[in-house]
Amino acid sequence: MSLISPIGPISPMKLQRNKTFIIVAVAVIIIVAGIFIFLNNKKSVTEPGTELDSENNPAIEQTYTVTASKEDSKNNIYTDSQYKFSFQYPKDFTATKFREGEDGDTILIQQKDGKGGFQVFIAPFDEPGPITKERIVQDLPDMKIESAENRVLKNGVPALIFFSEETSLGKTREIWFINNGYLYQVTTTKDLDSLVAQIVAMWRFEQ
DSSP states (O other), X not given: OOEEBTTBOXXXXXXXXXXXXXXXXXXXXXXXXXXXXXXXXXXXXXXXXXXXXXXXXXXXXXXXXXXXXSSOTTEEEEEETTXXXXXXEETTEEEEEEEOGGGOEEEEEEETTSSOEEEEEEEEOOSOOOOOHHHHHHHOTTOOOEEEEEEEOTTSOEEEEEEEEETTTEEEEEEEEEETTEEEEEEEEGGGHHHHHHHHHTOEEOO
């Protein structure tokens, strides 16, 4: 399987870069719900209507739940029944899941004031892993990868952690890993690096 990039899927299953990017910024554009925008210059080509939010697509909504954490009153727990994992995140953030056509799904965890957040892009991937810098460059040669480190997350999953860059976001923190036939790409802005590291540390896959 190949990696998938924002440029679109490449056969046979290539790496694909996440398509929906968190809002940052200096100037926040509010769209209806007022919590996200799409990064146009790195988006894959999809058929109209394939990127649907949970509010307009009940089928998506049925694949995840958000509940209050019993361990920490300041956190909620995002539980995904489709991909069999969960993680905790601050209550002043909102969680939304989007379908990226056949390419996968994006989970957007956004601050309620729309000023920042992180996203998780999940795509089918038929290689065992772990994901490496060399494997990413094979399919995404133009992607900037800086200070790449191989780590093992607290849940035991090997991950590649590195910095990249997006035109609208500036420097980004990337945490990529493979589990059970899927590639996970966690992306956030540099200023939320520490928070997202804590969230990923609490990430749990069902056994």
